[in-house]
Amino acid sequence: MxxxxxRACELMRQAGASYGDxxxxxxxxxxxxxxxxxxxxxxxxxxxxxxxxxxxDGAWGFFGTHRLEESxxxxxVRQAVAIARAxxxxxxEPIVLAPLAPATARYETPHAKSPREVPLETKLALLAAASNxxxxxxxxxxxxxxxxxxxxxxxxxxxxxxxxxRIVQTGGGIAATAIAGxxxxxxxxxxxxxxxxxxxxYEYVEAMNLVGEAPRVADEAEALLAAPxxxxxxxxxxxxxxxxxxxxxxxxxxxxELDRVLGMxxxxxxxxxxxxxxxxxxQYGSGEVNIVADATAxxxxxxxxxxxxxxxxxxxxxxxxxxxxxYLSSRETAPAIGxxxxxxxxxxxxNRLPLIRMTNVNLLPGRxxxxxxxxxxxxxxxxxxxxxxxxxxxxxxxxxxxxxxxREIRAGKVGQIYKNATYTGITPEFWxxxxxxxxxxxxxxxGTPNCGKxxxxxxxxxxxxxxxxxxxxxxxGVKA
Amino acid sequence: MNPAEREANLLDxxxxxxxxxxxxxxEALLVEGxxxxxRFSRNQVHQNVGTEDVWVVLRLVVGGRxxxxxxxxxxxxxxxxxxACAMTIARASxxxxxxxxxxxPEPVKPASSYDAATAEAPADARADVAAExxxxxxxxxxEAAGAxxxxxxxxxxxxxxGVAAASSHTRTQAHTVVTCGDGSGFAEGVSSRLADLKPxxxxxxxxxxxAASRNPQPLPAGRYDVILEPPAVAExxxxxxxxxxxxxAFQEGRSPFSGKLGQRITGRQVTIxxxxxxxxxxxxxxxxxxxxxRRLALIDRGVAKAVATNYYRARRLGKRRSTGSALxxxxxxxxxxLHLFMKGGTSSAAALVKETNRGLLITRFHYTNxxxxxxxxxxxxxxxxxxxxxxxxxxxPVRNLRYTENILEAFSRIDGMSRRLTxxxxxxxxxxxxxxxxxxxxTTEF
Numbered sequence: 001m002x003x004x005x006x007r008a009c010e011l012m013r014q015a016g017a018s019y020g021d022x023x024x025x026x027x028x029x030x031x032x033x034x035x036x037x038x039x040x041x042x043x044x045x046x047x048x049x050x051x052x053x054x055x056x057d058g059a060w061g062f063f064g065t066h067r068l069e070e071s072x073x074x075x076x077v078r079q080a081v082a083i084a085r086a087x088x089x090x091x092x093e094p095i096v097l098a099p100l101a102p103a104t105a106r107y108e109t110p111h112a113k114s115p116r117e118v119p120l121e122t123k124l125a126l127l128a129a130a131s132n133x134x135x136x137x138x139x140x141x142x143x144x145x146x147x148x149x150x151x152x153x154x155x156x157x158x159x160x161x162x163x164x165x166r167i168v169q170t171g172g173g174i175a176a177t178a179i180a181g182x183x184x185x186x187x188x189x190x191x192x193x194x195x196x197x198x199x200x201x202y203e204y205v206e207a208m209n210l211v212g213e214a215p216r217v218a219d220e221a222e223a224l225l226a227a228p229x230x231x232x233x234x235x236x237x238x239x240x241x242x243x244x245x246x247x248x249x250x251x252x253x254x255x256x257e258l259d260r261v262l263g264m265x266x267x268x269x270x271x272x273x274x275x276x277x278x279x280x281x282x283q284y285g286s287g288e289v290n291i292v293a294d295a296t297a298x299x300x301x302x303x304x305x306x307x308x309x310x311x312x313x314x315x316x317x318x319x320x321x322x323x324x325x326x327y328l329s330s331r332e333t334a335p336a337i338g339x340x341x342x343x344x345x346x347x348x349x350x351n352r353l354p355l356i357r358m359t360n361v362n363l364l365p366g367r368x369x370x371x372x373x374x375x376x377x378x379x380x381x382x383x384x385x386x387x388x389x390x391x392x393x394x395x396x397x398x399x400x401x402x403x404x405x406x407r408e409i410r411a412g413k414v415g416q417i418y419k420n421a422t423y424t425g426i427t428p429e430f431w432x433x434x435x436x437x438x439x440x441x442x443x444x445x446x447g448t449p450n451c452g453k454x455x456x457x458x459x460x461x462x463x464x465x466x467x468x469x470x471x472x473x474x475x476x477g478v479k480a
Numbered sequence: 481m482n483p484a485e486r487e488a489n490l491l492d493x494x495x496x497x498x499x500x501x502x503x504x505x506x507e508a509l510l511v512e513g514x515x516x517x518x519r520f521s522r523n524q525v526h527q528n529v530g531t532e533d534v535w536v537v538l539r540l541v542v543g544g545r546x547x548x549x550x551x552x553x554x555x556x557x558x559x560x561x562x563x564a565c566a567m568t569i570a571r572a573s574x575x576x577x578x579x580x581x582x583x584x585p586e587p588v589k590p591a592s593s594y595d596a597a598t599a600e601a602p603a604d605a606r607a608d609v610a611a612e613x614x615x616x617x618x619x620x621x622x623e624a625a626g627a628x629x630x631x632x633x634x635x636x637x638x639x640x641x642g643v644a645a646a647s648s649h650t651r652t653q654a655h656t657v658v659t660c661g662d663g664s665g666f667a668e669g670v671s672s673r674l675a676d677l678k679p680x681x682x683x684x685x686x687x688x689x690x691a692a693s694r695n696p697q698p699l700p701a702g703r704y705d706v707i708l709e710p711p712a713v714a715e716x717x718x719x720x721x722x723x724x725x726x727x728x729a730f731q732e733g734r735s736p737f738s739g740k741l742g743q744r745i746t747g748r749q750v751t752i753x754x755x756x757x758x759x760x761x762x763x764x765x766x767x768x769x770x771x772x773x774r775r776l777a778l779i780d781r782g783v784a785k786a787v788a789t790n791y792y793r794a795r796r797l798g799k800r801r802s803t804g805s806a807l808x809x810x811x812x813x814x815x816x817x818l819h820l821f822m823k824g825g826t827s828s829a830a831a832l833v834k835e836t837n838r839g840l841l842i843t844r845f846h847y848t849n850x851x852x853x854x855x856x857x858x859x860x861x862x863x864x865x866x867x868x869x870x871x872x873x874x875x876x877p878v879r880n881l882r883y884t885e886n887i888l889e890a891f892s893r894i895d896g897m898s899r900r901l902t903x904x905x906x907x908x909x910x911x912x913x914x915x916x917x918x919x920x921x922x923t924t925e926f
Contacts, residue, residue, distance in 0.1 A: 049533075120568060120572040264521050266657055268627070395926060400859050455517060456517055480855070
């Protein structure tokens, strides 16, 4: 790895690059799915290569190759430089990077049990037991999931940074799918879409108590089949952590990406309502809403030591007492707001360009106590749990979410189950209606392992720390 | 390396992997190629990337137990490591229920879509395409964002039952969103050949739409007749495919087609099929387990006809042959149709507008997602050019709206389709359609 990095930096300087960096990277990934007690799909993935990024004539060029050998460095640099020169033809303003002191560092996410070292038989036994424990007359699919990622990277830049990193991410979960009478209902634990994830080892999945939770999950899937649909109307909502994490992701995490704000994603995923003129002056939410982007949060799925430009992980204020105060940024974009990079540039692999990605975008704990305290204080409303569907417009204003579970709150307690619950709103109005966030004891980190962005497409693993929260006068029960 | 040599090399590596494998059965899928993409925004190139990639997917079978592993290299040590990984998985697994063995070879019809000029186009050629789009936007005092992409690759499949297939492809696409103040417009082009993209026309179309969609006015949620342009139709069709057309979901009872083959599930005017051999799409000769592509009727005049399968799923469903719809073994989804077509009508896009008393002209959708897969309920937003039509004329741009709609029911309310079919990204080859009374459930601020 080191030899490729040194050779690439030397060649990029010789080629006249005003800046260049190289990432040599290996990605190991394992995915295990058990269905109805039997292995359904088991995959071992391995990918290795390197990518060089050069700034020539004020424009970017990037080239990645799977040829992990020193002889591949010169052609890769040559390709990247040719691409940069073609970019420069259609570049009016040269790209200027925010300053950065070079770093030499080594970083590794903590983990007790490397997921690579745990035998597959051990993982299968756990998942089979959890799958077998999800029983019900209409539970047709009882699935249990495990996945892990082990990424090793050596980063070098022409400015002198040399950074080695190893990021280990592990997760899993269970899902019961009940099907009858033309209806299908899914109930998941601890989160939908294959579970929850963290920068951690296999111990994270062992601590989930998948087998113990399985009977409840199956029972709730059955109950949802029999439940009436969520009635339409304007209601007080209490959102559980899993759903609230995705709400933060879609309605805060994406619109604070400064590349989106500057139009760099306009033709694909869109731009953002949080334009630069709003920085420091816009009321994003109520006074209960405090949000940070924290790449240093222990265990967060978006936790790392340095981003893919060599910028150290940071904790950046985003919303303070409802006021919008910060963006996720890069060395290229940060000067547009007169700041230095917030350290959010990450690539999904050796063959992808780093983009501004969420780190751990966290809603900070409030003062509302436990979830039970919040429900008791709420009196009447709906408790929505576990995401099922999401959609948001291309400026991140109008959103609509569906959840797996919805329960009526009556006299401060959850009761009647409803199925197919949806809620919709406009981002600042919705966050402006937040009047309570549970306290630190109810706060936990959620991992979103499937955040898509960019062309060519990239999938990032990001985190969101939240505690359950309450929102007033929200439209629920949107129907086809 | 020219594509023929690359195909031969991939096949050779695949055959050697199969011959040396310690498993009872072995399949190797090998893909090698380059992907090049130029992105622009605010009339400037801001990202410009190229990669050369190898992707090998091994499916090994030991006593009916499957092990699947991938690697990104053709180096012997990397391939050995992948074989060892797949063997470890297979040994830890359990015998696959009803495992029929890997497929046997079947004749593959040629459907080449490799264009050497596209494959060899330098970075400047992509910049030329971007420059033409940007110039068209500037003429309307607009700003263009978008991407120009070229992919060129060879793929080979070899297995221990004698499958040995290889082919090469080029793919290119350009799309743009042009903004004029608060107006935006979209256009896209897709082809196997860079020379077919017509970037100036794309830029003009998007710029004209952007100029026409300035100062959009709010419109209340409610039911509106809509004229859907091809990118919007393609998006609905692709989501319908994901929910309904996969053989695995069908057999598990998760598909709206489950138990309904042979029954009417939407309007008679709706005919949908898959055909990777048709030159109007991005042709592909064989699927990811080397089975030949063939035409597959999915919905015929409103009746559910078939679902897509790989060989395993075909045999589980009591069929002798795969429909040629295998996905790479690395995905658990198994099989999907990837070259969709929707039959058109007798009208034209312009006539559909002219014949509409009151409705919306919709350029495309944004962030569509599934609310209820069994009932094919989707939600999503309109984007980049939404217009109110009254008395057969486009009268003004409107702010974007959210729809929440049952797609099979909506398709049953199609009352007009263009004769002309357009290749949209996906790929999907679709007409412009008019749908009565689509359910819009929300509004936004732009």
